[in-house]
Amino acid sequence: MLNLGAEMPLPTAPTGGAFWGPSDSKVDFCEDSYAVCRFIAEFYNSLSSLIYVLFGLWGLRVARRTNVVPIVQLIFLCQAVIGAGSTIFHGTMRWWGELLDELPMLALGALFLLGLRGCHPLTTGRRGAALYTTMLCGIVCAGIAYVQFQAYEIFLHSFTAIIAVAFLICHASRHHSKQTRLLLYLTSAELLLARLVWGVERAFCDYYPPVAALHVVWHVLSAYAAYHFTHFIMAFRYEKLGYSAVWCDSPALFAEKSAGFRQYRFQPFTNFKVSSKTVCRFGSFLPLYRHAADSGPANEAER
Numbered sequence: 001m002l003n004l005g006a007e008m009p010l011p012t013a014p015t016g017g018a019f020w021g022p023s024d025s026k027v028d029f030c031e032d033s034y035a036v037c038r039f040i041a042e043f044y045n046s047l048s049s050l051i052y053v054l055f056g057l058w059g060l061r062v063a064r065r066t067n068v069v070p071i072v073q074l075i076f077l078c079q080a081v082i083g084a085g086s087t088i089f090h091g092t093m094r095w096w097g098e099l100l101d102e103l104p105m106l107a108l109g110a111l112f113l114l115g116l117r118g119c120h121p122l123t124t125g126r127r128g129a130a131l132y133t134t135m136l137c138g139i140v141c142a143g144i145a146y147v148q149f150q151a152y153e154i155f156l157h158s159f160t161a162i163i164a165v166a167f168l169i170c171h172a173s174r175h176h177s178k179q180t181r182l183l184l185y186l187t188s189a190e191l192l193l194a195r196l197v198w199g200v201e202r203a204f205c206d207y208y209p210p211v212a213a214l215h216v217v218w219h220v221l222s223a224y225a226a227y228h229f230t231h232f233i234m235a236f237r238y239e240k241l242g243y244s245a246v247w248c249d250s251p252a253l254f255a256e257k258s259a260g261f262r263q264y265r266f267q268p269f270t271n272f273k274v275s276s277k278t279v280c281r282f283g284s285f286l287p288l289y290r291h292a293a294d295s296g297p298a299n300e301a302e303r
């Protein structure tokens with residue numbers, strides 16, 4: 001995923017003998033171009049971008065198998081596309097590669113917001129229609145303006161705004177379960193830490209070149225943030241349907257809960273292979289038992 005620095009300078013002099021041609025991207029990064037491999041501009045940044053592809057495809061695979069709501073599948077697919085775009089971008093440092101990274105990021109922001117449809121008064125009914133219409137028009141205009149004027153700030157501010165709106169809505173909402181709140185706090189912490197790492201990389205790049213490695217850390221942290229935020233959206237939606245997500249806290253609980261969940265159409269993150277070898281991975285959570293106290297379904301979230 002692209003570094004979110006607005007103040008980064010334009011690339012300096014074209015790299016002599018650059019395999020993909022002189023860099024014409026709108027941002028530059030700390031890693032030296034073509035220092036490791038003559039075919040890949042930023043070797044480590046490009047390679048580490050594959051984590052978005054891995055997380056996205058893994059999420060998509062499980063989401064498809066368990067028939068999770070389509071918007072969640074789309075979000076994971078978009079993360080994989082961003083990863084491919086980021087890999088190409090860092091590998092070439094060309095403008096067209098940059099667009100392959102950044103335009104899907106705008107789409108991901110829109111999908112995050114769409115994933116919250118029906119989960120908050122602002123995303124429900126007429127207010128929701130107004131919000132989504134505004135968002136769609138804004139993103140389309142921003143995308144066109146960015147391609148036309150090639151001003152990085154257009155992308156940066158548009159993406160920041162849409163992510164900020166999504167997080168504000170999430171933090172302003174009431175979450176019934178501790179697990180859902182934990183997912184949101186975890187995502188927020190990962191995002192803030194990623195932003196801090198990015199800031200350190202940018203601030204010390206000229207004085208201490210080894211901080212170039214921090215861009216890899218940025219990729220990992222932001223990939224986790226996107227992955228966990230998608231989990232959060234799913235858990236949040238289930239809450240609105242009257243269910244409560246629980247962490248996968250033990251194989252026994254896994255087995256007990258799973259047996260009763262097969263009947264539900266929208267199964268979240270688990271393969272439901274109940275066995276003694278079942279291992280709960282960090283970040284996974286079990287679905288969902290009917291929350292007795294809050295069982296009033298809010299079908300808006302299911303549509």
Ligand SMILES: [Zn+2]
Binds near residue numbers: 003045
């Ligand atoms: Zn990057």
